[in-house]
Amino acid sequence: MKVARVFLALPGLAALAWGAVLFAEYALPLRPDVYGTLGWLIGGPILNDAVVAPLTAILGVVLSRRLPPRWRTPVMAGTVSTGVLAILAFPLLWRPYGTPPMPGLHDTNPTPGLALTVAAVWLAVVLTALTRRVVPPITSDAPPITRDTPPVTPDTPPITPPDRPGTPTDPPGTQPDPPGTPAASPGT
Known part of the structure; x- marks a missing residue:
């Protein structure tokens, strides 16, 4: 390993x-531009670890605890996605031409693009939560969930496993001989 x-x-x-x-x-x-690059290389992770990641985590936890179970996972995924989008858009929102020019990138205003992308993420969160089915946790008295198993309803009696041979509920004389016991000959 x-x-x-x-x-x-x-x-x-x-x-x-x-x-x-x-x-x-x-x-x-x-030269002077190297100091700006060092600021981005050092300041970016510090800004992420000290501000963006904690705010994203706190917002996700607070929202997920206050929301019903079917909304928890989509909301946490939406907050993380929004945080990542904010980090990616930060250089363009901070100052114009904050990144090296790419064809088509600086032709538009980045703020509406970020707003539309965040809106699409949260639309996906809402649609996922509305169409998501929450499966209850499996307990020890519930049968395994398979395609052949009928759905369990509150009025369904619990399924108990069949008794093993040799348990005290078997009538006398039906218990198998323990392994290694010599077989009795007929007529004795």
Whole structure:
């Protein structure tokens, strides 16, 4: 298992080393725009970990505890998706041309695009919650849910498993002999 982990970690470490080499080529010799890049490289994760992720988690937990069970999972997924969209849109919302130009990207205002995308996410949340069926948890006295099993209703009597042979409910003389007991010969 440890060998597999090492082999899985090697490509990640190689990509990290290649990224460090590319950043060193870009950043050296130091110039004013390198400090802005360092601010984004260091400030982005700090902003995410200190502000966006906690707010997303708190909002998801508060909403999910106050909502019915069928709404909990879709609402948590919607809050996480909204947080990710906010992180992705932040450079464009912060200042115009906050990212390197891409064909078609700077032709429009990013605010309505973000608003429409967030609206589509929350429309999907509402539709999912309205069409979702919540399955009750399986208890020890409920039969397994299969295609052949009829639905369990509150007035359905509990299903009890059949008794094993040799239990005290069997009449005397019907209990099997324990293994290793010599068979009795006929007539004795």
